[in-house]
Amino acid sequence: MTIPRSKLFIAGDRLDRLGDAVAAGPDALSFDLEDAVAETGKASARQAVADTLRATRLAAQVWVRINGVGSGHTVADILSLAGAHVDVVNLPKVEAPADILLVEQLLRHIEQSGGSARPIRIVPTIESARGLRNALSIALAAPRVLALQLGGGDLSQSTGMARQGAGMDMVRATLCLAAAEAGMAALDSTPHGLDDLLAFEADALHARALGFRGKSCMHNAQVAVANKVFGVVPQTAALQVP
Numbered sequence: 001m002t003i004p005r006s007k008l009f010i011a012g013d014r015l016d017r018l019g020d021a022v023a024a025g026p027d028a029l030s031f032d033l034e035d036a037v038a039e040t041g042k043a044s045a046r047q048a049v050a051d052t053l054r055a056t057r058l059a060a061q062v063w064v065r066i067n068g069v070g071s072g073h074t075v076a077d078i079l080s081l082a083g084a085h086v087d088v089v090n091l092p093k094v095e096a097p098a099d100i101l102l103v104e105q106l107l108r109h110i111e112q113s114g115g116s117a118r119p120i121r122i123v124p125t126i127e128s129a130r131g132l133r134n135a136l137s138i139a140l141a142a143p144r145v146l147a148l149q150l151g152g153g154d155l156s157q158s159t160g161m162a163r164q165g166a167g168m169d170m171v172r173a174t175l176c177l178a179a180a181e182a183g184m185a186a187l188d189s190t191p192h193g194l195d196d197l198l199a200f201e202a203d204a205l206h207a208r209a210l211g212f213r214g215k216s217c218m219h220n221a222q223v224a225v226a227n228k229v230f231g232v233v234p235q236t237a238a239l240q241v242p
Helices: 015-023 039-055 074-079 097-112 129-133 135-139 152-159 166-181 197-210 222-231
Strands: 006-011 028-032 061-065 088-091 121-126 147-150 185-187 215-217
Touching (some): 006 015, 006 222, 015 039, 039 061, 039 074, 074 097, 088 097, 097 135, 121 129, 121 135, 129 135, 129 152, 129 166, 147 166, 152 166, 166 185, 166 197, 197 222, 215 222
Parallel strands (some): 006 215, 061 088, 088 121
16 A cells, blocks of 8 residues: 555544545545544544445545544444445554554454455554654554554643654654654654645655655645655655555
């Protein structure tokens, strides 16, 4: 599966925006059941996303960001994807290999019960000091782990580290090194509120120099920039996980 240059989030409770998101041309569309959806709307958003992905086959890679282990929603989120056209489950706030193994078991269950036509990959998001320390073991926890994803905003909040600067550069480089050691790519996050496309491009170029091979996008206009910046990175065999 090719590593996406751009991964555009769409809130699970705002599927009316799907047409515009598709038109933006992202390599991957990430249906968000986590941060973008209020607690009271989790169940209805989960059902809406599952129904849409069972009825629709999109040209872009289809990712679903489920709620993290310990949220009380993880099992229901994954079971709802039985029979849906999904390529990747994005698991947030991963801190240990056990988190991956739980999702692995649930995905195997829906696949073996005939609920999925092909294996669904896992991309863990690293959002804490503990998760960063365990990044390599997380990457190697299961063969279906496709890449490592940085959650810079939550990591900054949980550690008190500035969102940009030498400290976060160290975090970003450490994650890229862990991914490289595991033989996979690392994907960068995007600061919330970064509407300035020139600033976004500068951040993407910096991420590419640190070793990232793709970037999350919060706004449709960011997609073309990410595709341009990461499109010049050679997609070697090591970065195209079978």
